[in-house]
Amino acid sequence: MVAEKKGIRQIQIAVEKKAKLELKSEEELEEVEIDLSAETNTRPAD
Amino acid sequence: MSELLSPEEMLDRLFYYVKAGRFEEALAYFSANAPRNHLLTFLQIEPYVKLPRIVRRVGEYILIAVKKERNYWGVFVIGVDDAYRFFCHRLRLLDVDPLKFAVEATERDIRQAMGFDYHAWEMRRTMFRRGIRVRLQGDLTIRYVEVFRDETHLYYWLMVEIAKSVFNLERNIQNYQQVINYVEMLLENGRYEELDKYLDRILAALYLLAINMDLGRMESVLGLDEADLRDENEFVRLSRRFLEEIVRTICRHENIYRIRLDNHILKVIGVLARDIVEIIELNMLQIGRVSDVFDTSAILLLREQTLVAYHDEHKTAMLTSPRAMIIPDFLRAHTLQVRRNVEPIVITMRAL
Numbered sequence: 001m002v003a004e005k006k007g008i009r010q011i012q013i014a015v016e017k018k019a020k021l022e023l024k025s026e027e028e029l030e031e032v033e034i035d036l037s038a039e040t041n042t043r044p045a046d
Numbered sequence: 047m048s049e050l051l052s053p054e055e056m057l058d059r060l061f062y063y064v065k066a067g068r069f070e071e072a073l074a075y076f077s078a079n080a081p082r083n084h085l086l087t088f089l090q091i092e093p094y095v096k097l098p099r100i101v102r103r104v105g106e107y108i109l110i111a112v113k114k115e116r117n118y119w120g121v122f123v124i125g126v127d128d129a130y131r132f133f134c135h136r137l138r139l140l141d142v143d144p145l146k147f148a149v150e151a152t153e154r155d156i157r158q159a160m161g162f163d164y165h166a167w168e169m170r171r172t173m174f175r176r177g178i179r180v181r182l183q184g185d186l187t188i189r190y191v192e193v194f195r196d197e198t199h200l201y202y203w204l205m206v207e208i209a210k211s212v213f214n215l216e217r218n219i220q221n222y223q224q225v226i227n228y229v230e231m232l233l234e235n236g237r238y239e240e241l242d243k244y245l246d247r248i249l250a251a252l253y254l255l256a257i258n259m260d261l262g263r264m265e266s267v268l269g270l271d272e273a274d275l276r277d278e279n280e281f282v283r284l285s286r287r288f289l290e291e292i293v294r295t296i297c298r299h300e301n302i303y304r305i306r307l308d309n310h311i312l313k314v315i316g317v318l319a320r321d322i323v324e325i326i327e328l329n330m331l332q333i334g335r336v337s338d339v340f341d342t343s344a345i346l347l348l349r350e351q352t353l354v355a356y357h358d359e360h361k362t363a364m365l366t367s368p369r370a371m372i373i374p375d376f377l378r379a380h381t382l383q384v385r386r387n388v389e390p391i392v393i394t395m396r397a398l
Binding site: 020021022023024029030031032033034035036037039040042043044045046 | 081083084087133135161184185186197198200201290293294297298300301302303304305306307308309310315318342343348349357359360374375376377378379383384385386
């Protein structure tokens with residue numbers, strides 16, 4: 001039982017170590033409008 | 047449309063008319079089911095003129111090649127779009143013999159010549175890979191410059207790309223290409239622990255080479271004084287912290303963007319590559335250049351999401367995307383492709 005608990009804890013640590021990007025929460029994301037029409041390599045037909 | 051037909055049936059009927067040389071019916075049928083600019087492009091097959099033509103039904107397309115002046119062949123692709131309307135796309139064939147293409151092209155060849163590999167609705171998670179071009183809506187495409195398996199993959203990729211620029215690795219490491227190939231192999235195979243250690247070795251090598259770098263920037267970002275950077279281990283540890291701080295800054299530039307691309311609006315959550323370039327340039331410790339991977343029109347998707355595109359004719363289209371570096375673009379068309387809202391120049395005898 002003790003060994004099982006230890007195993008679970010090790011997995012959790014491994015997962016935590018992998019997630020390293022500190023992303024904004026959804027509320028923190030701002031809506032921004034930009035125009036990239038001039039940046040594309042090709043001109044559209046439609 | 048007077049009757050409800052599937053896209054295949056619409057194409058079969060049009061193909062029958064064109065193949066049989068019944069151009070009056072073909073023109074009437076196309077014209078009733080296509081936007082004006084596509085009709086004007088379709089007219090470039092010159093239906094009322096007797097010319098050598100090759101007409102083939104290939105997968106979801108009709109391929110028409112028309113012999114124009116001298117030995118020049120114009121090649122056109124006709125299909126049905128997501129709004130059940132015909133489109134006519136005049137191909138711009140580069141380094142390909144148009145006649146050979148007209149005779150031999152497969153559906154895959156046609157897509158590649160148009161500038162995409164798959165439609166958004168065909169995409170499955172396992173199909174995303176570096177270099178793939180997805181047709182999201184109408185002529186709007188998404189090119190995947192990099193695709194990340196997970197957050198860790200993206201994190202280490204960013205760390206490496208930032209390190210390349212801020213420490214000017216290409217100039218400062220003698221066997222640069224060999225080192226980068228090894229780093230990429232570790233990244234591709236998800237060997238993150240080894241990569242982590244290898245990154246430290248690269249930074250230690252920079253310290254041992256006593257490369258002249260403007261460490262003042264690093265000191266100010268991390269709030270250090272010069273003495274902190276005099277020991278090799280400390281240099282490596284603080285360099286890592288410096289890179290991590292730049293990654294953090296990039297993450298803070300993530301927003302919900304509504305990007306106008308001519309008549310399309312693309313909604314994405316990401317970081318603009320131009321912002322990443324600016325952040326890296328501000329933190330470069332030696333004069334150099336930022337990696338080409340950060341194209342000015344690219345967007346880094348830090349999280350999995352559904353990309354949404356809006357267009358007045360094509361309405362709404364969606365694509366569930368993994369974390370990736372993407373570049374929005376358009377299908378590749380011939381210069382004579384008639385664009386919407388752009389009237390072609392018609393020279394009449396009266397004008398002359």
